[in-house]
Amino acid sequence: xxxxxxxxxxxxxxxxxxxxxxxxxxxxxxxxxxxxxxxxxxxxxxxxxxxxxxxxxxxxxxxxxxxxxxxxxxxxxxxxxxxxxxxxxxxxxxxxxxxxxxxxxxxxxxxxxxxx
Amino acid sequence: xxxxxxxxxxxxxxxxxxxxxxxxxxxxxxxxxxxxxxxxxxxxxxxxxxxxxxxxxxxxxxxxxxxxxxxxxxxxxxxxxxxxxxxxxxxxxxxxxxxxxxxxxxxxxxxxx
Numbered sequence: 001x002x003x004x005x006x007x008x009x010x011x012x013x014x015x016x017x018x019x020x021x022x023x024x025x026x027x028x029x030x031x032x033x034x035x036x037x038x039x040x041x042x043x044x045x046x047x048x049x050x051x052x053x054x055x056x057x058x059x060x061x062x063x064x065x066x067x068x069x070x071x072x073x074x075x076x077x078x079x080x081x082x083x084x085x086x087x088x089x090x091x092x093x094x095x096x097x098x099x100x101x102x103x104x105x106x107x108x109x110x111x112x113x114x115x116x
Numbered sequence: 117x118x119x120x121x122x123x124x125x126x127x128x129x130x131x132x133x134x135x136x137x138x139x140x141x142x143x144x145x146x147x148x149x150x151x152x153x154x155x156x157x158x159x160x161x162x163x164x165x166x167x168x169x170x171x172x173x174x175x176x177x178x179x180x181x182x183x184x185x186x187x188x189x190x191x192x193x194x195x196x197x198x199x200x201x202x203x204x205x206x207x208x209x210x211x212x213x214x215x216x217x218x219x220x221x222x223x224x225x226x227x228x229x
Contacts, residue, residue: 107158
């Protein structure tokens with residue numbers, strides 16, 4: 001079974017530029033998550049999709065971050081414009097449901113973003 | 117914040133010793149999960165314990181859950197250098213019609229050979 005794929009692995013941009021990250025979840029996983037992990041901290045959930053609908057984006061800075069999951073499969077996360085404090089690793093994860101319960105999340109390798 | 121908080125923040129032990137990490141949280145949960153993250157990599161799921169369970173084992177891992185104290189512990193027995201990583205607890209609770217995940221800040225474990 002292929003894991004969660006993310007690209008790019010690394011990205012360096014200057015502040016006020018735009019950047020986009022891509023995620024392809026495990027086949028058949030209906031739930032997809034984007035997390036932001038700042039160095040030395042735990043992952044912070046930015047947005048959660050169930051199929052192609054958003055179920056939680058309460059911690060997404062909507063003035064600059066956007067995400068979409070077309071056709072309920074892969075997803076893109078965009079930052080426009082980027083700020084210095086957006087430097088972090090952006091993790092994508094997916095999970096399946098069984099018996100109405102969410103199971104464990106499978107994480108991709110992450111995209112390390114550096115904003116200069 | 118509903119996030120789990122791990123304790124200690126950092127732990128350094130010798131190979132062969134046991135490592136114990138604790139996680140405390142604030143709200144009622146559906147389940148609690150432990151994840152491992154090697155430096156520069158994504159998180160890997162280790163074990164899930166449901167709110168109606170008190171203890172669970174998986175290989176060298178033992179997890180306990182005390183919902184009355186809102187705390188969990190992860191014990192790694194006979195540690196190996198390869199266990200060096202950061203360990204995170206993640207709590208899951210229901211919100212409307214979906215589950216919300218909250219990760220703690222992690223315990224950084226160093227196992228010296």
